[in-house]
Amino acid sequence: MNQSDIHPKITPIYQTSVFKFEDLDAVQQYFDEPGSRYMYSRQGNPNSDELANAVSRWEGGVGAVATGSGMAAIFAALLTYCQAGDHVLCSADIYGGSAALLNTELSRLGITVSYVPFDELYDLKPYIQNTTKLLLCETMSNPLLRVVDLRRIAGECQQHGLKLVVDNTFSTPVLTRPLAYGADLVLHSVTKYLAGHSDVTAGVVVARVAEDAARLSQIGTVFGLTLSPMESWLSVRGLKTMRLRVAAHSDNAWLVAEFLDEHPAVEAVYYPGLPTHPQHGLALAQGGGRFGGMLSFRLPDDAAAVNAFMRRSQRFPFAPSLAGVDSSCSHPLYTSHRALTDAQRAELGITVGLVRLSVGIEPVEELLADLAQALDFSSQ
Ligand SMILES: *Cc1c(COP(=O)(O)O)cnc(C)c1O
Numbered sequence: 001m002n003q004s005d006i007h008p009k010i011t012p013i014y015q016t017s018v019f020k021f022e023d024l025d026a027v028q029q030y031f032d033e034p035g036s037r038y039m040y041s042r043q044g045n046p047n048s049d050e051l052a053n054a055v056s057r058w059e060g061g062v063g064a065v066a067t068g069s070g071m072a073a074i075f076a077a078l079l080t081y082c083q084a085g086d087h088v089l090c091s092a093d094i095y096g097g098s099a100a101l102l103n104t105e106l107s108r109l110g111i112t113v114s115y116v117p118f119d120e121l122y123d124l125k126p127y128i129q130n131t132t133k134l135l136l137c138e139t140m141s142n143p144l145l146r147v148v149d150l151r152r153i154a155g156e157c158q159q160h161g162l163k164l165v166v167d168n169t170f171s172t173p174v175l176t177r178p179l180a181y182g183a184d185l186v187l188h189s190v191t192k193y194l195a196g197h198s199d200v201t202a203g204v205v206v207a208r209v210a211e212d213a214a215r216l217s218q219i220g221t222v223f224g225l226t227l228s229p230m231e232s233w234l235s236v237r238g239l240k241t242m243r244l245r246v247a248a249h250s251d252n253a254w255l256v257a258e259f260l261d262e263h264p265a266v267e268a269v270y271y272p273g274l275p276t277h278p279q280h281g282l283a284l285a286q287g288g289g290r291f292g293g294m295l296s297f298r299l300p301d302d303a304a305a306v307n308a309f310m311r312r313s314q315r316f317p318f319a320p321s322l323a324g325v326d327s328s329c330s331h332p333l334y335t336s337h338r339a340l341t342d343a344q345r346a347e348l349g350i351t352v353g354l355v356r357l358s359v360g361i362e363p364v365e366e367l368l369a370d371l372a373q374a375l376d377f378s379s380q
Pocket of ligand 1: 069
């Protein structure tokens with residue numbers, strides 16, 4: 001059979017590092033008509049383009065680059081607007097890896113950072129220098145699930161001529177699309193809900209305007225941040241069920257949050273879906289009525305209590321990542337927020353008793369039964 005007579009329904013995995021050209025005319029066409037052919041997979045591959053385009057559509061952008069990890073996505077996003085001598089603002093409630101990138105690596109390259117406490121995000125003036133280029137924040141923060149008012153923060157950034165870069169990993173575009181509120185770039189750790197099965201490491205950055213999309217593509221190619229065909233293919237496959245998965249994650253997490261909220265061994269629950277959450281109203285409006293699959297809760301500040309819970313739970317294995325279809329738990333103090341100073345941890349309330357759950361899509365009765373027995377400290 002002729003290759004051109006094969007019509008797969010699903011895009012095949014183009015597991016190739018390079019593409020062939022018939023002659024000089026063909027290679028000239030590659031340069032004259034951008035997007036007409038592929039040449040070298042670091043610069044573009046059908047699978048990574050399929051992923052980038054699918055996420056760009058979801059987020060309402062004009063273009064995107066798929067990256068080798070969420071960290072590579074953050075790096076690419078920051079480099080889109082910054083060079084040596086520039087200054088960035090970052091929400092104090094931020095992924096530990098983002099803080100590490102800014103504090104230890106970008107600072108060496110001459111890009112400095114100031115952290116803005118959650119309550120001061122809507123009045124940036126005291127933090128702005130004349131070299132400040134952008135603000136980086138998350139739609140919903142880790143581990144306390146604080147929700148940022150994107151419309152308000154985009155207005156504040158516009159007023160001061162700053163770009164707004166939003167890490168939308170916890171929310172997904174199923175809940176919230178930051179570009180529609182005025183963000184300039186939105187990024188994801190695709191590793192989490194977009195791929196969704198805890199079997200891929202990947203990232204993506206989506207741009208609202210074409211000029212930024214072109215910068216992203218250049219940065220991805222030249223720094224070698226782009227994603228492999230196989231990981232792209234797996235991510236595309238995951239993305240097809242994202243809408244259903246996020247609905248199921250959200251429904252389950254809401255019931256788990258209510259259960260924990262009433263449990264005598266639990267001192268506090270952090271979930272935007274609870275009416276007692278400080279940004280519940282905002283989360284309701286900005287999330288289209290759903291609140292995602294992530295929550296944290298507080299046990300007594302005693303490692304023995306946390307260990308007892310972790311050892312007894314069967315359905316929430318301690319695995320420091322999130323957003324897979326199977327539930328898991330993590331511990332901010334011992335993993336993601338280890339690098340924070342004591343003062344930062346005290347300010348955020350990250351103590352030994354704080355446990356974070358990634359609620360999966362299993363039958364919720366099984367999750368609730370597991371939590372009930374894992375938290376029954378009286379029967380030890
Ligand atoms: C996991 C995560 C990242 C980093 O993504 P990787 O794929 O691990 O590189 C960035 N931001 C948030 C909010 C995350 O949860």
